[in-house]
Amino acid sequence: MRLLWRLCLVLLVGASGGVSASAQPSQQSVLVIDQSSAGLPFNTALASAIRSTLNAASKRPISFYSENLDANRFFGSRYEDDYARFLLAKYRDRHIDVVVAVGVSALDFVLRHRAEIWPSVPVIFAAIDEATASRLTLPDNVTGLTMQLTLQDMVRVAQIAVPDLKKIALVGDPLDRQTFYRHFRDEIPLIAAQFEIIDLQNMRMADLKERLGRLPDDAAVIYTGIYYDSEGVSYVPAELVSTITAWANRPVIVNVSSYLNKGAVGGYIVLADPIGQRTAQVAVRILNGESVASIPVSRVPSALIFEWPALRRWSISADSLPSGSEIRFRQIGIWEQYRAYILAALGAIVLQAALIGWLLLERRRRRAAEVLARNSMSELAQMNRVATAGELSASIAHEVNQPLTAIMAQAGAALVFLGREKPDVPEVHAALREIKACTARAAEIIASVRALFKKETTERHATDLNHLILAVVGLTRIEAHKRDVQLDIRLTDDLPLVGCDPVQVQQVVLNLMMNAIEAMQSAPDRVLCVASGLTKPGVVHVSVADTGTGVAAADIDRVFKPMFTTKSRGMGMGLSICRSIIENHSGRIWISAAHPRGAIFHFELPTGLEARA
Amino acid sequence: MGEGPVISIIDDDPSVRKATDGLVRSLGYRAETFASAEDFLQSGHIDDTSCLITDVQMPGLSGVELQTMLNARGTRVPIIFITAFPEDRIRRCVLEAGAIGFLSKPFEESLLIEHLEAALAVR
Numbered sequence: 001m002r003l004l005w006r007l008c009l010v011l012l013v014g015a016s017g018g019v020s021a022s023a024q025p026s027q028q029s030v031l032v033i034d035q036s037s038a039g040l041p042f043n044t045a046l047a048s049a050i051r052s053t054l055n056a057a058s059k060r061p062i063s064f065y066s067e068n069l070d071a072n073r074f075f076g077s078r079y080e081d082d083y084a085r086f087l088l089a090k091y092r093d094r095h096i097d098v099v100v101a102v103g104v105s106a107l108d109f110v111l112r113h114r115a116e117i118w119p120s121v122p123v124i125f126a127a128i129d130e131a132t133a134s135r136l137t138l139p140d141n142v143t144g145l146t147m148q149l150t151l152q153d154m155v156r157v158a159q160i161a162v163p164d165l166k167k168i169a170l171v172g173d174p175l176d177r178q179t180f181y182r183h184f185r186d187e188i189p190l191i192a193a194q195f196e197i198i199d200l201q202n203m204r205m206a207d208l209k210e211r212l213g214r215l216p217d218d219a220a221v222i223y224t225g226i227y228y229d230s231e232g233v234s235y236v237p238a239e240l241v242s243t244i245t246a247w248a249n250r251p252v253i254v255n256v257s258s259y260l261n262k263g264a265v266g267g268y269i270v271l272a273d274p275i276g277q278r279t280a281q282v283a284v285r286i287l288n289g290e291s292v293a294s295i296p297v298s299r300v301p302s303a304l305i306f307e308w309p310a311l312r313r314w315s316i317s318a319d320s321l322p323s324g325s326e327i328r329f330r331q332i333g334i335w336e337q338y339r340a341y342i343l344a345a346l347g348a349i350v351l352q353a354a355l356i357g358w359l360l361l362e363r364r365r366r367r368a369a370e371v372l373a374r375n376s377m378s379e380l381a382q383m384n385r386v387a388t389a390g391e392l393s394a395s396i397a398h399e400v401n402q403p404l405t406a407i408m409a410q411a412g413a414a415l416v417f418l419g420r421e422k423p424d425v426p427e428v429h430a431a432l433r434e435i436k437a438c439t440a441r442a443a444e445i446i447a448s449v450r451a452l453f454k455k456e457t458t459e460r461h462a463t464d465l466n467h468l469i470l471a472v473v474g475l476t477r478i479e480a481h482k483r484d485v486q487l488d489i490r491l492t493d494d495l496p497l498v499g500c501d502p503v504q505v506q507q508v509v510l511n512l513m514m515n516a517i518e519a520m521q522s523a524p525d526r527v528l529c530v531a532s533g534l535t536k537p538g539v540v541h542v543s544v545a546d547t548g549t550g551v552a553a554a555d556i557d558r559v560f561k562p563m564f565t566t567k568s569r570g571m572g573m574g575l576s577i578c579r580s581i582i583e584n585h586s587g588r589i590w591i592s593a594a595h596p597r598g599a600i601f602h603f604e605l606p607t608g609l610e611a612r613a
Numbered sequence: 614m615g616e617g618p619v620i621s622i623i624d625d626d627p628s629v630r631k632a633t634d635g636l637v638r639s640l641g642y643r644a645e646t647f648a649s650a651e652d653f654l655q656s657g658h659i660d661d662t663s664c665l666i667t668d669v670q671m672p673g674l675s676g677v678e679l680q681t682m683l684n685a686r687g688t689r690v691p692i693i694f695i696t697a698f699p700e701d702r703i704r705r706c707v708l709e710a711g712a713i714g715f716l717s718k719p720f721e722e723s724l725l726i727e728h729l730e731a732a733l734a735v736r
Contacts, residue, residue: 398670398697398718402626405695405718409632412722416639424639431635438628478697481670 049276519548
C-alpha cells in the first residue's frame with residue numbers, strides 16, 4: 001500500500017515537472033469574457049461558434065473557458081474590481097493564451113484589468129460596432145473584429161417597411177444602460193432631425209403594451225433590447241421580440257440573429273456565427289505564433305435578412321427590398337411546398353380524365369356506329385327484300401292467280417250445275433269445297449308473301465325449316481321455270497324445329513336460290529338443288545347447290561363481304577345480308593365448290609330456342 | 614256422257630286443272646286432264662280432242678311449244694291458252710299460229726264458254 005502511494009506521488013511530480021519544463025505546452029487555453037449575462041441566445045451562439053471553430057482549426061487541444069461580465073445588469077467600478085479579483089483568483093494557476101472580449105464593456109474591463117490578471121496575453125475583441133471601435137485607442141497586443149450595427153441601418157429598414165415613415169418608436173432599455181446598443185445614442189440627434197421619435201424606453205410592460213397597440217400609421221418600431229423593465233423585472237431581450245411584435249400595430253425592426261423568427265420585419269442582421277468563426281480564426285493565428293500587430297482589426301458585415309411572415313403582414317413587396325436581401329421563414333403553403341407533386345398529380349388526373357373521356361367518347365362513337373351499321377344492315381336487308389319482291393312479283397302474281405283461276409272456274413261450274421233443270425248438287429258441293437281449298441291456298445300465299453316482305457321483324461319462334469324452304473320454293477318456282485332451271489328439292493324429314501326469325505331465314509333461302517338461278521344463266525344444264533339435313537344433333541344444315549359458273553377460288557373468302565358482286569346489276573349486298581342474318585342466329589354460312597361445276601352455299605343453324613335476340 | 618267432243622285440259626297446277634275440268638264438264642262436255650304437255654302427247658287423245666285448253670308456262674314443254682309441235686304434225690286442234698303471264702308477244706305469236714283464244718288467269722267462265730263454243734263451231 002505504501003509502495004503504491006509512493007509510486008503515485010512520483011508519477012504526479014514527474015508529470016508536473018514535465019509540463020513546466022516544456023517550452024511550448026502541448027495544450028492551449030482560450031478565455032472568452034462576454035459582457036452579457038450567461039445564456040443569452042446571441043452570446044451563446046457566438047461562444048459556441050468560437051469553440052467549434054477553434055477545435056476544428058487548431059492542431060493542439062484547446063482548453064476553452066468562458067466568463068460573463070453581465071454588464072447590462074451589474075455595473076460600477078466596485079463590481080468591476082471585485083470581478084477582476086475573482087478572475088485573478090480563479091485563473092491564478094491556469095495559463096491563458098488568448099483572451100477574447102465579447103462586447104465593448106468586456107473589452108473595457110479586460111483592458112483595464114489585464115495588467116494585473118493576464119499581462120502580455122493577446123486580446124481579441126469581438127462584436128463591437130464599427131463606430132465605437134473606431135473611437136477606441138487600442139494598446140499593443142490587441143486586435144479584433146467589428147460588427148455592423150447602426151441605428152441608421154434600422155431606420156433604413158423601417159423606411160422600407162413603412163414607405164411614408166414619419167415616426168420611430170424606440171423600444172428597449174435606455175441606451176445609456178445598454179452595452180450592445182449604447183452607441184445608438186450618438187445617432188439619435190441625426191435621426192430625430194428627420195423623424196419624430198416616440199420614446200417607449202424604460203416603461204412598465206403594461207404601458208408598453210398599451211402604447212405599442214396604438215401607434216400611428218406612419219410609425220415603425222425599432223427594438224433594441226429589454227434586460228429589465230422599469231419595475232426591475234429581468235428579461236431575456238430576444239425572448240421579448242415575440243411579445244413586442246404581437247403587441248405592436250406597426251412593423252418591428254430588429255438587427256440581431258437571435259431576434260429572428262419572432263415576428264419582426266428583420267433588416268441588417270448581426271449574425272453570431274460568422275463573428276464567432278472569424279474571431280476563432282484570429283485566435284488560431286495568434287495561438288500559432290503570429291504576432292498580434294500583424295493582424296489588423298477587421299469588419300464582419302451584417303446580412304440583409306427579412307422575415308417572410310412580417311413582409312406578408314405589412315404587405316411589404318419583395319421588390320422593395322435592397323438587392324442581396326434574403327427572405328427567411330417562408331411559410332410555405334401546401335401549394336408552394338408540393339407544387340411539383342400537385343401539378344404532376346393534377347396533370348395525371350387531367351390526363352387520365354382526358355383519356356377516360358376520350359375512351360368514353362370512342363365507345364359512344366362505336367356504339368353509334370354499330371347502331372348505324374345495324375340500322376343500315378336492316379335497311380339494306382329490307383331493300384334487298386323489296387328488290388327480291390320486285391324480281392318475284394310475276395311469280396307471286398302467278399301463285400295467287402292460280403287459286404283465283406281455280407276459284408273462278410269452280411264458281412262458274414257450280415253456277416252451271418246449279419242452273420240445270422235438275423241441279424247437280426254433288427258437283428256443286430265438290431266445286432264449293434274446291435273453292436274453299438283454293439281460297440285457303442291463296443290466303444296462305446298472301447300471308448307468306450307478306451311475311452317475307454314485311455319490314456320489321458325480330459320475333460323468333462320454333463320454325464320448320466323444310467316448310468320454310470318449300471314456301472320459298474313455291475315463290476321461286478315460276479322464276480326457275482322461266483329461266484329453264486330444274487328444281488331438285490331434297491328435304492330430310494322430321495328435322496327438329498329451329499328457333500329463328502322465319503322471315504329472315506326465308507330471306508336467306510330466297511337470296512341463295514335467286515343467286516343460284518342467276519348464276520346458271522349461261523350454263524348448259526341448269527339444276528338447282530335445295531337440301532336440308534341434320535349435321536349433328538341440334539344443328540340443322542341447309543344447302544343450295546347450282547350448276548352455274550361457280551365461285552373463283554380467290555373470291556371464296558370475299559363473297560360474303562359487302563359490295564361483292566359478279567352481277568351486272570345489284571349492290572352485292574345479298575350474301576352479306578345472308579351472313580349477318582345467319583351469324584345473328586349463332587349459325588354459320590359458307591361456300592364450297594360443286595362437282596363437276598357450280599357452287600354450293602351452306603348454312604347451319606342451331607336448333608336452340610335460346611338464340612340471342 | 615260417253616259421246617260428244619273431248620276437251621283436253623293441260624295444266625301443271627292441280628287445282629286449276631280440276632276447276633277447268635269441272636267447268637267444262639258442267640257445260641256437258643267430256644274432259645280429259647293432263648299435268649303436262651308430255652302427258653297429253655303420250656295419251657293418245659290428240660286426235661279425238663275437239664278442243665285443247667292449255668296453260669302456257671309449264672315444266673317441260675310449254676303450251677307454245679306444244680302448239681308448234683301440233684302444227685308441225687298437221688294436227689289442227691283448236692287451242693285455248695290460259696296464262697298467268699299475259700304477254701302481248703306470246704298472244705300475238707299463238708293467235709298467228711292459229712289459237713282460238715289467249716285468256717288471262719283468272720278468267721270469266723263465260724269467256725271460256727264463248728271460246729269453247731267458238732272452237733267447237735270451227736271444228
